Amino acid sequence: MTLNNIKYVYFLGIGGIGMSALARWFLVNGYEVAGYDKTVTPLTTTLQDEGMVIHFDEDIEQIPDHFRQNKAQTLVIYTPAVPKNHAEYVYLTEQGFTLQKRSQVLGLLASRMTTIAVAGTHGKTTTSSMVAHILRHAGVNCAAFLGGITQNYQTNFLLNDPAEDLSKVICVVEADEFDRSFLTLYPNVAIVTSTDADHLDIYGDHDSVLDSFGAFVSQIKPDGALFMRKGLALAAQTPATVFEYSLQEGSYRADNLRIENARFQFNLVYPGGVIEDIALLLPGFHNVENAVAAGAAALQVGVSPEAVREGLNTYKGVKRRFEYILKTDSKVFIDDYAHHPAEVEAFLTSLKALYPDRAVTAIFQPHLYTRTRDFANEFAESLSIADRVILLDIYPARELPIEGVSADLIYQNIKSPQKWQCSKSELSQILAQNPPELLATIGAGDIDQMIPTLKKQFGDQ
Incomplete structure (x- = not known):
C-alpha cells in the first residue's frame, strides 16, 4: 500500500493513545481526518478542537459522505480492539475499502525514516519518550509516536520538521507486542526492556511471547544496533550488533546511584566514557534503567554525551507514569499506570526507597480478567510491598467476565498489615476512616478518572 492517492483517512477507535498519534500525523501532513470512538474523552475533545470530525455512535451514516463516496482515496485505520461485528467495520469491509491496522500504517510511515523502536512488556512508553525528548532537546529532526502523553510536550506525538530526504529524519516508535503489532517494524536501532509473560489472552503462553520478541529483533537492520536489557535471550536472533544494559x-549501566532531595542521581557508564551527574526528575530505580537505555540509543545515533545529560535532566516523564498528583511537606499522592506484577513491584519498591519513613497506601485496580487469572499470586506478592492495600474490582476493558475470576484471587494472598477490598463507590469512605500519609493509585483501567476526587479528599484531610 502507498499513500500517494489517499486524501481521506478514517479511524475506527480514534481515541486510543496510539491511534490518536497517527491521526495527528495525517492531519498535520494535509490529509482530511475523521473517526469513531465509543466514548468522549479529553483526548477525543482535543482531536476535535484540532479539526477532526469524530462521532461516538456506531452509525454508518455518520461517516462523512465524501469519505464513503471516494473509496479509492480513503484509507481506513482500525484498532484490534474494535470487534469484528462492529457495524462500521462490517460496512467498510463489505464495501471494499482499504482497511489497515494501526500497526501496519505505523510500520509504513516508520519505514521512510531512520527508526528507533522501543519494545518490552513494560518500560517502553517511558523509554521511548525519553529517547524522543533527548533528540528533540538536542535539536535533532525527529518524529515520535508514543504510548503516553509526555509531560514535556503534553502530547503523544512529535512532528518532524519538513525534510527532502525523510531517511535523515529519526522516527521514535513505541513498538507494541500486543497483537504482535511490532512485527510491522524494521528498525535501525531497537531497545528491548523486558520480555516477561503478558497478553497471554493473545499469546497463550510465555514461549510464544518470547518467539514474538525474537521475530521482532530479527527484523532490525543488519547494520543496526540492539540495546537489550541484560539477561534477555535475544542476541542469537538478530543480525544487528547487540549491546547489553541494566541498572548495574x-x-x-548506572554508577554512583544515590537518592538526593527525592531525586535519583547517577553517572551513565558507556563504552566510550562516563556521563556524570544525571539527576532524574522522574523517580524510580526502573526509570534509571530506562534512562540508561534511552541514553545508549541517543549516543548511537550521534547525540553528544553533554546533550544526553541535558535531555535526561530535563525529562519530566509521562502522564500516569510515577506522576506526582500532590506533593507537600506532609502529603504525597502519586499515580502510576502499572498493570503487570513486575511493574507494580518496580513502582512500589522505588516509592518505599524514596519515602522510607512513610507508610504507603496503594489503591490498585486490576486490568483484565485474563491478566488477573494468569498473575493473581504475583500481583498479591507485588502489592504486599505496600503497608496498606485497597483493592478495587477488575476493570474488564475488552473482555467479558470469566467464571471464578475476580479481584478476590489477588486479595486473599496479599500480606500487607492492612488491606481492604471494595468497589469504587466505597473507596472514599475507607480513605476517610483510614487517612493515608502517602497515597498511590495504580492500574491501567479507569482509576485515573477518580484522581481529581481523591486529590481533593486527600488534600483536605
Missing part, C-alpha cells in the same frame, strides 16, 4: 551491569 552491561556495556551501558
Whole structure:
C-alpha cells in the first residue's frame, strides 16, 4: 500500500493513545481526518478542537459522505480492539475499502525514516519518550509516536520538521507486542526492556511471547544496533550488533546511584566514557534503567554525551507514569499506570526507597480478567510491598467476565498489615476512616478518572 492517492483517512477507535498519534500525523501532513470512538474523552475533545470530525455512535451514516463516496482515496485505520461485528467495520469491509491496522500504517510511515523502536512488556512508553525528548532537546529532526502523553510536550506525538530526504529524519516508535503489532517494524536501532509473560489472552503462553520478541529483533537492520536489557535471550536472533544494559551491569549501566532531595542521581557508564551527574526528575530505580537505555540509543545515533545529560535532566516523564498528583511537606499522592506484577513491584519498591519513613497506601485496580487469572499470586506478592492495600474490582476493558475470576484471587494472598477490598463507590469512605500519609493509585483501567476526587479528599484531610 502507498499513500500517494489517499486524501481521506478514517479511524475506527480514534481515541486510543496510539491511534490518536497517527491521526495527528495525517492531519498535520494535509490529509482530511475523521473517526469513531465509543466514548468522549479529553483526548477525543482535543482531536476535535484540532479539526477532526469524530462521532461516538456506531452509525454508518455518520461517516462523512465524501469519505464513503471516494473509496479509492480513503484509507481506513482500525484498532484490534474494535470487534469484528462492529457495524462500521462490517460496512467498510463489505464495501471494499482499504482497511489497515494501526500497526501496519505505523510500520509504513516508520519505514521512510531512520527508526528507533522501543519494545518490552513494560518500560517502553517511558523509554521511548525519553529517547524522543533527548533528540528533540538536542535539536535533532525527529518524529515520535508514543504510548503516553509526555509531560514535556503534553502530547503523544512529535512532528518532524519538513525534510527532502525523510531517511535523515529519526522516527521514535513505541513498538507494541500486543497483537504482535511490532512485527510491522524494521528498525535501525531497537531497545528491548523486558520480555516477561503478558497478553497471554493473545499469546497463550510465555514461549510464544518470547518467539514474538525474537521475530521482532530479527527484523532490525543488519547494520543496526540492539540495546537489550541484560539477561534477555535475544542476541542469537538478530543480525544487528547487540549491546547489553541494566541498572548495574552491561556495556551501558548506572554508577554512583544515590537518592538526593527525592531525586535519583547517577553517572551513565558507556563504552566510550562516563556521563556524570544525571539527576532524574522522574523517580524510580526502573526509570534509571530506562534512562540508561534511552541514553545508549541517543549516543548511537550521534547525540553528544553533554546533550544526553541535558535531555535526561530535563525529562519530566509521562502522564500516569510515577506522576506526582500532590506533593507537600506532609502529603504525597502519586499515580502510576502499572498493570503487570513486575511493574507494580518496580513502582512500589522505588516509592518505599524514596519515602522510607512513610507508610504507603496503594489503591490498585486490576486490568483484565485474563491478566488477573494468569498473575493473581504475583500481583498479591507485588502489592504486599505496600503497608496498606485497597483493592478495587477488575476493570474488564475488552473482555467479558470469566467464571471464578475476580479481584478476590489477588486479595486473599496479599500480606500487607492492612488491606481492604471494595468497589469504587466505597473507596472514599475507607480513605476517610483510614487517612493515608502517602497515597498511590495504580492500574491501567479507569482509576485515573477518580484522581481529581481523591486529590481533593486527600488534600483536605
